[in-house]
Amino acid sequence: MLKGFKNFVMRGDIVTVAVGLVIALALSTLIKAFTDFVINPIITRAQGGRSMGLGWQLGKPGNRSTYLDLGSFLSAVIYFLIFMAVVYFCVVMPYKHVQARRGQVVFEEPGALKTCPACLSEDLPEAASKCLHCASDQPPAGPARTV
Structure with missing residues (x-):
């Protein structure tokens, strides 16, 4: 029973997926920090004044729970686009190239x-x-x- 489990865990595709997930989590953390500490302040400054960010206050002024924060949503969209571009150009494209050299076609049209x-x-x-x-x-x- 343990030999079967060992064979399952040591398959090449399982290890590849595990490494890919670890890399994706590390990239996600890095890109999240970039959007939180670089993109968000720029978006917040675009509104000007003493606003909580780019958006509208729906309730009493200063109440964060009733603030419609479009800046955070815009930051999340930028985060998603950057993350997907990094995954595509740093993972998918090299993987396609390596597999093509091995004679295998992946992600074909x-x-x-x-x-x-x-x-x-x-x-x-x-x-x-x-x-x-x-x-x-x-x-x-x-x-x-x-x-």
Whole structure:
């Protein structure tokens, strides 16, 4: 029983996912600090005056619980965009490159799709002979048309 567990844990993809999660958590902390301590003060200053931030007070002045804080939301959007860009350019792109050198295609673009003439579903692979949704026979895929 322990040998099976050891084999499961030591599989390459499990280790890869674990390392990826650790890196993602570290990057997340770094980017969160950047948005909290660099982006948020800039957004808060954009409102000017003695405001609590970029937004509107819905209740009594100074009550943080009734403050509609658009600056924090904008900061979260910037955080998300930066985080996803870092993951894409620092994890996904190098991984695609390494796998391509090994002869494996990862994150490939989806193949061409066609529309079923019977039910009008638009997600059928070009080579499908039956519709996934209505089970109608599909015409064979012909040569590519040029316009």
